[in-house]
Amino acid sequence: DVKVTQSSRYLVKRTGEKVFLECVQDMDHENMFWYRQDPGLGLRLIYFSYDVKMKEKGDIPEGYSVSREKKERFSLILESASTNQTSMYLCASSSIGGRHEKLFFGSGTQLSVL
Amino acid sequence: AQTVTQSQPEMSVQEAETVTLSCTYDTSESDYYLFWYKQPPSRQMILVIRQEAYKQQNATENRFSVNFQKAAKSFSLKISDSQLGDAAMYFCASTDSWGKLQFGAGTQVVVTP
Numbered sequence: 001d002v003k004v005t006q007s008s009r010y011l012v013k014r015t016g017e018k019v020f021l022e023c024v025q026d027m028d029h030e031n032m033f034w035y036r037q038d039p040g041l042g043l044r045l046i047y048f049s050y051d052v053k054m055k056e057k058g059d060i061p062e063g064y065s066v067s068r069e070k071k072e073r074f075s076l077i078l079e080s081a082s083t084n085q086t087s088m089y090l091c092a093s094s095s096i097g098g099r100h101e102k103l104f105f106g107s108g109t110q111l112s113v114l
Numbered sequence: 115a116q117t118v119t120q121s122q123p124e125m126s127v128q129e130a131e132t133v134t135l136s137c138t139y140d141t142s143e144s145d146y147y148l149f150w151y152k153q154p155p156s157r158q159m160i161l162v163i164r165q166e167a168y169k170q171q172n173a174t175e176n177r178f179s180v181n182f183q184k185a186a187k188s189f190s191l192k193i194s195d196s197q198l199g200d201a202a203m204y205f206c207a208s209t210d211s212w213g214k215l216q217f218g219a220g221t222q223v224v225v226t227p
Contacts, residue, residue: 035217042217045215050212058214090159101213102164103159
């Protein structure tokens with residue numbers, strides 16, 4: 001069974017901490033995405049990557065960075081966590097086939113910044 | 115830029131009845147796909163149905179069907195014979211040429227016995 005695994009289901013951090021959210025996929029997918037989910041706003045794209053060591057900004061990249069050193073792993077980094085980054089974070093991957101490809105999602109990380 | 119609008123925050127339906135979720139979108143792409151994803155309480159996003167913009171025939175997957183009106187940029191989802199397991203948040207989404215998805219705000223479906 002194909003999988004996108006996010007390292008933590010729940011995470012509590014303090015303001016100013018550096019936070020790493022890890023995502024690993026076992027489908028040899030080229031594309032990987034980080035979304036943020038907030039009530040009433042749906043899912044918003046933070047960053048995405050189409051290849052190893054490659055990254056592109058999404059719609060809301062401010063306050064975030066990413067790292068993709070290996071094809072299967074895509075990390076989201078909060079350099080200095082703030083309370084307005086309290087949210088659900090979803091990682092997804094897809095093959096390079098194009099616009100028709102469905103995304104495979106992880107189960108999400110609920111991050112609380114206190 | 116793409117935008118996707120879901121104007122119904124919540125919809126309630128009785129078991130075995132039919133419910134229709136609305137979605138409108140705006141895109142500058144000439145070729146695009148539209149999707150409906152379901153997110154149950156487990157938080158695992160599940161693809162329900164997808165529609166290619168060039169296909170006039172509405173997509174159907176078992177009890178799920180869409181009404182795709184390209185000129186009106188409308189893409190509604192109909193759930194027939196609703197079951198308790200259909201209770202979830204439903205997201206409408208459109209994709210650009212690179213496969214990036216733009217999501218709507220979501221519609222919570224409540225199924226009552």
